[in-house]
Amino acid sequence: MTAVIVVEGFTLPAEHPLTANEAAWIDALRSITGDQVQSPTLRMVQSVRKVLGDAGGP
């Protein structure tokens, strides 16, 4: 396992690299919002949860 070196003042762009599927989600969000993705509201989060929940988990 690779040791994580923390350097003060530097932050990672994300917790871990984007997967191809996550990149596709970001691309879709950018495309739909005209490249100006707003932070999700509670209602948006609930809608996404419904879609992903309905899609069936493992």
Place this chain on the structure above:
Amino acid sequence: MPAKKPHANTPLADYIEKRVLELRPKQQSQIAEEAGFKNVNMLSMIKSGTSKLPLDRVAALAKALDCDSKLLFRLALEQQGNETTALAIAEIFGAIVTRNEAVWLNEIRDASGNSDPSMTTRSRAALRAIFGK
């Protein structure tokens, strides 16, 4: 003869125009000054597409426009038209994701139980509905 406004209607020029309007009554000259432009007309030139935004001005301008510096950086990079630089940055530092996009990613990871859901036609339709598109 070169175009007078070669960068007009680029996503960056459009975005800056929108932010300047949103920040009213803050003056454009004040924004330019806060961004450190020696010539206050520079912001006007970037907005109209006469000039492009130099990458070393991105952080200061993002602060003056009170916007996400990662978004502004990505738009400026796109405006430079240098695909190689964009690819190198993505490869070395990771994908440039804005704060808002990171929040979406966290929600998607959380909502899916970290199952890495694919972007299906149904998911896309749901996103369109969420944004009323």
